[in-house]
Structures are given as structure tokens and as C-alpha cells.
Amino acid sequence: MKVLLTGASGFLGRRVAELLAGGGHDVVSIGRSATAALGPNGMHIVADLTDAAQVDRAARTAGEVESILHLAALVPRNAAQDEAATAFTANVLGSVHLFSAFGRPGQANVFASTAEVYGLPEGHEPIREDALPRPLSWYGASKAAAETYCRTLERHEEMRIAILRLTVLYGTGDMIQRAIPNFVGSAVRDEPIRLFGGEELRDYLHVDDAAQAVVVAWQRRLSGTYNVGSGVGISVREAADAVLRLARGRSALERHPRQKPAADIVLDVTRFREATGFSPARVFPDGLEEQIASAAAADARL
Numbered sequence: 001m002k003v004l005l006t007g008a009s010g011f012l013g014r015r016v017a018e019l020l021a022g023g024g025h026d027v028v029s030i031g032r033s034a035t036a037a038l039g040p041n042g043m044h045i046v047a048d049l050t051d052a053a054q055v056d057r058a059a060r061t062a063g064e065v066e067s068i069l070h071l072a073a074l075v076p077r078n079a080a081q082d083e084a085a086t087a088f089t090a091n092v093l094g095s096v097h098l099f100s101a102f103g104r105p106g107q108a109n110v111f112a113s114t115a116e117v118y119g120l121p122e123g124h125e126p127i128r129e130d131a132l133p134r135p136l137s138w139y140g141a142s143k144a145a146a147e148t149y150c151r152t153l154e155r156h157e158e159m160r161i162a163i164l165r166l167t168v169l170y171g172t173g174d175m176i177q178r179a180i181p182n183f184v185g186s187a188v189r190d191e192p193i194r195l196f197g198g199e200e201l202r203d204y205l206h207v208d209d210a211a212q213a214v215v216v217a218w219q220r221r222l223s224g225t226y227n228v229g230s231g232v233g234i235s236v237r238e239a240a241d242a243v244l245r246l247a248r249g250r251s252a253l254e255r256h257p258r259q260k261p262a263a264d265i266v267l268d269v270t271r272f273r274e275a276t277g278f279s280p281a282r283v284f285p286d287g288l289e290e291q292i293a294s295a296a297a298a299d300a301r302l
Contacts, residue, residue, distance in 0.1 A: 002026045003218075004062065004102050006049065007071030009033045011173050012112065012166075015211030016069060017042075023215075028062045030055070030098075031072060049094030052101075059101035068102055068109040069218060070095060076139055078177045084138040091142035095149060105158040108221035110214055111150045113165045115203070115229070116140030120263035126233075128268045129165070129225045147225065154223065162222035164214065167229030167267050171207035171287055172294040180204070180291070183240050187247035188296040193240050197258035201233030203266045206287045209280040216276045229267035230280050242285040247292050 003020055007013035008029040020027045021039030029044040038044060045061055047054040049072060074090035076082040095111070103109075118127050119134035135141040150161045170180045179202070186193045205228070213228045244251055272278060 001067065002028065002063075002065050004028045004030065004065040004068045005071065006030055006069070006098065007073065007112070008038065008044070010071065011171075011175070012169065012207055012210055012214070013071045014173070015208055016071060016214050019211055019215050020069075028065055030058050030062075049097055050089050052097045055097040055101045062102075064104065065102055065107075067107055067218060068099065069214060070098060070110065071112045071214070073112065073143070074139070075176060076137070077175070079137075082138050084141075087138040087142040088145065091139070092146045092149065095146045099150075099153055099157075103153065103157055103159060107159040108218060109159060109161045110218050110222075111146065111161055111163050112214065113143045113147055113163050113225075114140060115165050115167050115227070115265060115267060117144040117147070117165060118265070120261060121265065122263070124264050126231060126266045126268035127227065129227055129271060151225075160221050160223040162217040163225040164217060164228045164272075165225065165267070166210055167203040167205050167227070167265075169207045169210050170204050170284070170291060172291050174207070174291070179236055179239060180243070180288075181295075183243040184247070184288075184292050184295045185299075187243050187249050187251045188292060188299050190250045192252050192254040193244065194254045194256060195237060195240050196256045196260070197262055198237035198240065198255070199235055200262045201235055201264040201266050202239070203229040203232065204234055204239065204284040205229050205280060206282040206284075208287070209282055212281070213272070213276075213278055216278050217272075220276055222275060226272040226275065227267040227269050228272055228278075229269050230283065231267060231269040231273075232283070233264060233266040234284055239284070242288060243292065246285065246289045247296075 027038040045058040047058040
């Protein structure tokens with residue numbers, strides 16, 4: 001099957017590309033940067049999704065595809081990079097250009113969204129898909145807007161789109177400045193891990209499991225919105241302790257007063273599990289030791 005994949009050079013996309021190629025599919029990748037291994041029949045086309053003319057040219061080069069797995073997104077590395085104009089241009093307009101050029105009736109497609117569309121929930125129960133989106137970041141707001149576009153597109157073009165709201169991913173190659181990579185970076189450098197609060201719960205999913213979830217959603221031709229996570233809450237303090245234990249270094253845990261409002265963000269994954277039978281192969285902290293070893297090796301080369 002000929003599948004279009006965006007974000008193939010990214011943290012999640014590299015794993016999805018490997019699964020597709022391993023399954024014997026012809027993978028067409030589109031993006032501005034180099035890609036992961038796409039298999040013997042793979043094709044990479046250099047194009048900026050925010051430029052409609054470039055995407056149209058890419059579509060003519062690639063020819064018709066049977067499915068679109070849209071994983072590419074502009075994810076800010078830190079809060080200072082979270083800007084409305086850049087987020088909406090990349091994540092909404094880029095999606096419009098992509099589906100306008102490559103979309104066809106009858107396709108089974110996947111759009112990777114994020115749990116950040118929920119913002120900070122007020123209760124402590126796992127978040128269901130029918131919870132009101134209340135994003136706090138421009139990144140989360142742009143993803144919520146792109147979700148609305150995808151739901152409307154389904155009705156207009158008679159295609160199926162599985163919108164996957166992914167939880168916090170972890171694993172080798174994560175470059176975003178968030179809790180786990182920050183903890184790991186400090187631990188491999190024998191620097192203190194700074195923890196502000198830490199009692200709040202988070203839902204951690206290994207990136208390999210997330211890649212499998214993307215492929216399963218596509219294979220099942222799902223339509224609608226689904227939470228994808230472990231469904232298990234782990235406190236940020238527990239996550240930091242796990243990094244310290246597995247790193248076996250000399251880092252210490254520095255506790256600081258909370259600077260931001262606390263909220264538990266754990267996903268109710270019942271809908272996706274019932275639709276696909278999916279359950280993570282790894283349970284946190286499984287795979288964390290590999291992430292630490294990779295970070296230590298990278299730090300040693302600097």
C-alpha cells in the first residue's frame with residue numbers, strides 16, 4: 001500500500017516509518033528535513049507544508065496515495081517558542097495544504113493531535129474525549145483548530161480520519177524540553193534534578209507504543225477522536241526518582257516550591273482500547289534506561 005507520512009524525521013515519525021517499511025508498504029515522506037529509513041520503495045520529497053505551491057508540486061511527484069498519516073507538527077521546544085502565528089501557520093494551514101493536495105474520498109487517514117488540547121483539567125478523574133478542550137498553549141490551540149478542520153474535512157470529502165490525542169511520550173531521541181528529557185539530561189551530567197512541586201500525575205507512553213498505536217488506528221480505518229496513552233497516572237516526583245535510580249549517578253533531587261497551578265493529566269483510553277484492542281507493551285519506566293544510556297552517549301560526544 002502507498003502511504004504518505006509527514007514528520008518521518010521526528011521523534012514519533014521515525015518509528016512509524018520503520019513499522020510501515022517493515023510491513024512492506026511503499027512510504028512517501030514529505031517534509032523539509034531528511035527522513036528515517038523508508039524501505040526499498042520509499043520516496044522522500046522535500047517540501048514545506050506551509051507553502052501550498054510546494055505541497056502541490058510534491059503531490060504531482062508522488063502521485064496518488066492510499067492513506068495519509070499526518071504526524072508533522074511545529075512543537076515548541078520551550079514556552080518562549082510558543083507563538084500563535086507560527087503554531088497556526090504550521091499546524092493548521094500546513095494541514096489544509098496537505099489534505100487539499102493529497103486527500104481523496106475513501107482514504108483512511110490519521111492525524112496526530114495532543115493531550116495539550118485539554119489544558120489543565122479541574123478534576124482528578126482520567127480525561128475522556130468528550131471533555132471540553134481548554135488549551136493553555138498556542139501549540140495546543142492550533143492542534144484543537146486542526147482537529148476541527150479534520151472533522152469537517154471528513155464530511156466534505158467522504159474520507160476517514162482518526163484523530164489521536166497523544167499523551168506525554170518518552171524514549172530515545174526526545175529533544176523537547178519537558179520533564180523526562182530534562183531530568184535525564186541533568187542526571188547524565190551529574191547535575192541536580194530540580195523539581196517544582198511534583199505531586200501532580202502525568203500519563204507517560206513509550207514512543208514505540210505510540211508508533212504502534214498510529215499504525216493500528218490506520219489499519220483499523222478508525223474515524224473520530226481517540227485518547228492514546230497508558231491510562232496510568234505517575235507523579236512527576238516518581239518519574240524523577242525513576243531517572244535517578246536508573247541513571248546510577250551522583251545527581252540529587254532538589255525540591256522547590258510550585259510555581260504553576262497543579263493538575264493531574266491522565267487520559268481515559270477506554271475508547272481506543274475497545275476499538276483496537278491496543279495496550280502498551282511497555283509500562284513506565286520500561287525503556288527509560290535506554291533513553292538515559294543514549295543521552296549519556298550523546299553528552300560524552302560533546
